[in-house]
Amino acid sequence: MNTRLVNTAAGVLAAAMQQGKALPANLAIALDSAQLLQSPETAAETARLRGELAKALEQTAAARVHVTELEENLRAVNAGWSVSRARVAELEQQLAVKDRPADEDPICYALTPKADAITRRIAPTQALHAEAGESA
Structure with missing residues (x-):
């Protein structure tokens, strides 16, 4: 007994x-x-399972805390990315204003008097080279 x-x-x-x-x-x-x-075996198994359940609940609570921390970190990173993206857009806009392509810049096509004089001297020579290349 x-x-x-x-x-x-x-x-x-x-x-x-x-x-x-x-x-x-x-x-x-x-x-x-x-x-x-209950049999002693069943009671022991029930006690073991209750212990495992308590441990799993503790781990779940710890995981929830960790998830909350990760979500806060993610919000901070996203805020940083937003600031960075805004800054990149600002810099790209500044670059677009400063560095217009040559076909949009009328100054690129205007010859200075010195360049115009050189062009007059080189043009006949280039024409001769072009004719020599055609006849050969």
Whole structure:
């Protein structure tokens, strides 16, 4: 006989009777609620599973805290990216104003007097080279 289990069962039955439960079915329900009708193996397995559940709940709480921290970091990174993207757009706009392509800049096509004089000297020579290339 397991004295500890007998005393525990007696305590559960006494508490059920004090609550006005005198029917055998009510007393059996009280014993089952106290998990005294389980085999020792089942009770041990239940206790082990409850321990694992408590550990899993702790890990879940820790993971939630970590997820919250990661979400805060992500918001900070996104804010930084927004600032950087705005700055890049600003710099691209400044660059577009300063560095217009040559076909949009009329100054590129205007010859200075010095360049015009050189062109007059080189043009006949280029024409001769072009004719020599055609006849060869």
